[in-house]
Amino acid sequence: MMRRTRTRPTRSRAAVLATTGALAMLALAGCSSPAPQEAEPSPAAPSQGADSDTNTPEPSASTTDTPSTADPTCENIIPQATADDFTSLGWTYQKEDFRVGATALEGGIQCKWGDTKIASDRVQIFGWAPIDDDEARTAQKDLVAAGWKVEKDATGTYVTENPDWLNGRGAEGYGLTYFFGDGYVKLADTRQSLILVEGPR
Template identity: 65%
Template structure:
């Protein structure tokens, strides 16, 4: 008698077990896929927040810290060039400091200097002065000088107020003796108009 190999019977319970195994495999793949989020193309997995932009300064303003510039006090040596002061000293001259005056009024923070040889009685001296002054004070001073006979010459760089030529008696240069120069916020004085170029603000 011939025996035939028989295949296992494909029963419903066998199909159920096979199907269950496939289902478990699919669920496992889905779970693994859910744990890893896909990264959009062109975007790195980790990005840092952008650094805050530096605040731009408004027009006319600067981010640089404010600086304060101190103006030195006026002295007989720092209102004229250092070379001029050295020349005077080489001649044996010294300076005599006085308040800066226009008529009877003394101007605060100003200085008037007379350079000369104190060992010799002589009128050979040089006079220089400088003082801060506001617009109102300058106008009042000019009016008082003119009322006293001084002459006014207004030019592009400022106002020159000089002694009346009739008072000079040969003194002065080109007809100019003591002369005040009123600039923007300051007034200078020299024994001649030409010497005003030697007077500077305190350095």
């Protein structure tokens, strides 16, 4: 009977066996160690969707739904910077009721800015008044009957002095001009100056 000779493993085979044994021990150690605890979920970042504005203050009704209730003055119906410029020139103002023809509009004001220390026609006129639709139609009708000219665009109705009356006054053929907007009317000594009349702030 032939005797089986036991051969010794080669160095490479021994290395493989050692590595395999080490991996087995690590696997056993992993099974016996406690399972890692789940990390508590971090607070979710605020959603940027439709519900993200729940913590945002709603605009107050005073700034969105309710028109300004401030009383008009000669200083608050034009930009503050413009009023400051007039004052720096030594100009003051004279105020009176806002009138369309002979009709005074309640709650309105008309102002004439200029240097009252010298006799000069170098003045600026601004006015603003609240007005309803019926009053606006009547005022426009009265002005047209007196010879004023009407022009309309997408923003409202302009009623301006007849160019034949200007005698060199005004700018680009426009002198005193009323602008009828939505619930208000404003006045300036030229149509271009209407941009300075903002209403009470």
